[in-house]
Amino acid sequence: MWIFLPKSFxxxxxxxxxxxxxxxxxxxxxxxxSVFPQAKVEVNQGTDYKYRARVPREAVAQVLHDQVMxxxxxxxxxxxxxxxxxxxxxxxxxxxxxxxxx
Numbered sequence: 147m148w149i150f151l152p153k154s155f156x157x158x159x160x161x162x163x164x165x166x167x168x169x170x171x172x173x174x175x176x177x178x179x180s181v182f183p184q185a186k187v188e189v190n191q192g193t194d195y196k197y198r199a200r201v202p203r204e205a206v207a208q209v210l211h212d213q214v215m216x217x218x219x220x221x222x223x224x225x226x227x228x229x230x231x232x233x234x235x236x237x238x239x240x241x242x243x244x245x246x247x248x
Contacts, residue, residue, distance in 0.1 A: 150235060151213065152225040154180045157195060158206060168206050171195035174231075181209055 147158045154177035161169050170185065172178045178187050178199050185199035219225035223239065226232040 149181075149210070150222075150238070151181065152219070152222070152227065153231075154178070155231070155234075156181060164200075166203050167200045168203050170199050170201050170206065172197040181213075182206075 149156050149158065155172065155174065156177055157171040159169050159171070170178055170182060173195055175197060178185050178197055182199060182201050182205065185201055187197050187199045189196060190198060223232065223235065226235055
């Protein structure tokens with residue numbers, strides 16, 4: 147699951163054999179910690195996502211719930227203040243716009 151937030155982009159997956167723990171991955175340093183401050187983040191140079199942490203499934207669910215409940219923007223792109231992140235998100239927006247049913 148890809149999760150785009152104004153200050154972080156994370157990918158959440160379940161690794162084989164894990165049921166109560168999910169792997170949260172990020173490409174940018176600090177993105178995991180901004181969403182999961184208690185997470186122990188590992189740095190892996192040889193993987194597609196450089197940063198990873200194992201987070202209890204319930205904690206992931208609670209954070210997603212909290213994010214939804216605190217959502218206050220009327221336009222997500224406008225909520226993303228960092229230019230580099232905004233530009234990257236716009237590339238994703240453009241790619242998805244290109245495949246939108248017409």
